[in-house]
Amino acid sequence: MNASPLAVHDDGPEGVYTRGAGEVREWWRVSLSERANLFRIEHGHGDAATGKVDIDTVVDLDNLDAKLLKWRREGFAADAGREDEARAAEAGSRFGAELRLAAASAASARAARRGAHGAGSEVRTVRIGTVDVPVAQAALNGAPASQARVPRINDAYLFTARTDDIAMDIVENRRVMLIGHTGSGKTSFVEQIAARTGHGVLRANMNGQTTIGDFVGFWTVKGGETVWVDGVLPIAMREGAWLVIDELDFAEPSILAVLTAVLEPDGRLLLKERGNEIVTPHPEFRLFATANAAGAMSAYRHLYQGANLLNEAFLDRWRVYLFDYLSKDEEAEVLRRTLPQLPPALAPTLAAIAADCRAAFAREDLASAFSTRRLIDWAELMLRTGDAERAAGPSIYAKVSAEDAALIRSIIRHHAIFDADPGAR
Numbered sequence: 001m002n003a004s005p006l007a008v009h010d011d012g013p014e015g016v017y018t019r020g021a022g023e024v025r026e027w028w029r030v031s032l033s034e035r036a037n038l039f040r041i042e043h044g045h046g047d048a049a050t051g052k053v054d055i056d057t058v059v060d061l062d063n064l065d066a067k068l069l070k071w072r073r074e075g076f077a078a079d080a081g082r083e084d085e086a087r088a089a090e091a092g093s094r095f096g097a098e099l100r101l102a103a104a105s106a107a108s109a110r111a112a113r114r115g116a117h118g119a120g121s122e123v124r125t126v127r128i129g130t131v132d133v134p135v136a137q138a139a140l141n142g143a144p145a146s147q148a149r150v151p152r153i154n155d156a157y158l159f160t161a162r163t164d165d166i167a168m169d170i171v172e173n174r175r176v177m178l179i180g181h182t183g184s185g186k187t188s189f190v191e192q193i194a195a196r197t198g199h200g201v202l203r204a205n206m207n208g209q210t211t212i213g214d215f216v217g218f219w220t221v222k223g224g225e226t227v228w229v230d231g232v233l234p235i236a237m238r239e240g241a242w243l244v245i246d247e248l249d250f251a252e253p254s255i256l257a258v259l260t261a262v263l264e265p266d267g268r269l270l271l272k273e274r275g276n277e278i279v280t281p282h283p284e285f286r287l288f289a290t291a292n293a294a295g296a297m298s299a300y301r302h303l304y305q306g307a308n309l310l311n312e313a314f315l316d317r318w319r320v321y322l323f324d325y326l327s328k329d330e331e332a333e334v335l336r337r338t339l340p341q342l343p344p345a346l347a348p349t350l351a352a353i354a355a356d357c358r359a360a361f362a363r364e365d366l367a368s369a370f371s372t373r374r375l376i377d378w379a380e381l382m383l384r385t386g387d388a389e390r391a392a393g394p395s396i397y398a399k400v401s402a403e404d405a406a407l408i409r410s411i412i413r414h415h416a417i418f419d420a421d422p423g424a425r
């Protein structure tokens with residue numbers, strides 16, 4: 001017999017094709033007809049073995065091929081495929097249970113080690129999400145020099161569910177890369193953990209400003225003497241500060257090459273320019289990077305002109321986290337926390353406007369992203385002027401193209417916040 005090229009079974013198109021489950025389950029059954037080269041097709045709802053047949057007809061192979069294609073488009077799948085899926089899900093949950101057990105015992109081993117440590121030395125921690133992140137030694141000693149680099153705590157900062165894995169990576173001294181659109185909270189996330197644990201933060205932005213000299217250091221003449229000036233990387237490594245390399249996908253190749261050497265947890269830096277001095281990392285040194293268009297964000301590369309593709313071997317040296325914008329509820333919460341004077345009903349509306357603008361951006365109807373920073377700034381200006389439209393001028397419209405401004409204005413109008421009397425809210 002001639003097997004259909006579209007058949008899901010290797011041995012021919014016969015079988016049951018279904019979509020939906022339970023009450024709404026719908027099926028087509030294909031079997032060989034008594035007549036040569038023809039197939040019988042039946043249709044029904046519910047259980048194919050016992051359900052009522054409402055269509056029962058005979059077709060030739062060409063006709064059947066067309067039907068198979070149509071069914072597939074409509075979401076029907078061969079029942080054999082479903083059995084495979086069910087088996088895979090079952091196997092998955094079996095491994096899932098074993099994995100959860102293994103993770104739980106690793107966690108209790110970690111806790112035991114911490115307990116043993118805690119008996120002798122003083123390791124103070126701050127709880128971030130559900131993870132205890134150690135406080136900087138310098139903060140405990142009150143060393144003023146490095147304290148100057150500790151970011152200020154932003155009380156309005158909202159740690160969401162995405163926090164825990166990354167906080168654990170910090171404890172384990174993993175290199176963390178946060179990828180996501182501009183203004184989604186990548187840099188401030190690292191800063192706010194550092195702020196709460198007393199770690200100094202140094203930042204280097206790779207989009208244009210930072211040269212290899214700024215990064216590793218350079219020789220210069222001071223008062224007739226030639227002196228070496230450390231760049232941000234050796235400063236952070238020696239002091240045990242946290243280094244955040246912003247927009248790493250814009251870095252020049254020479255910087256990426258230097259970086260590769262220190263990506264191992266105890267990776268040391270070789271200062272060739274300084275007679276091959278070796279800089280060993282302070283135990284509290286941590287390295288973070290943010291990027292807009294690397295890895296899973298590569299599809300957005302056209303929005304970040306000049307961004308380089310980071311190769312997989314390089315990416316494999318990092319834990320890479322996709323940092324999406326906050327959800328509507330989370331963003332409304334951030335607005336309420338940041339601007340307590342904001343009329344309560346306004347926060348969810350503003351968050352919904354931001355979400356709509358982002359959806360338009362994802363559809364490529366808008367060329368500009370809508371960051372949490374922009375939303376907060378607009379709300380702040382709205383509070384000062386009492387006029388949402390006027391406030392949108394300097395915080396939104398003037399930053400985007402005329403077409404984008406028009407579309408954003410219509411999205412805002414749609415949420416009807418211009419005409420309402422601010423006093424009535």
Ligand SMILES: Nc1ncnc2c1ncn2[C@@H]1O[C@H](COP(=O)(O)OP(=O)(O)O)[C@@H](O)[C@H]1O
Binds near residue numbers: 156184186290
């Ligand atoms: N989870 C959050 N809680 C509170 N504010 C946030 C949060 N995420 C972002 N923001 C606000 O957005 C601003 C921009 O975030 P930032 O970290 O600079 O973004 P990115 O580095 O992704 O461009 C922050 O300064 C902060 O005001």
Ligand SMILES: [Mg+2]
Binds near residue numbers: 183186187188246290
């Ligand atoms: Mg940033």
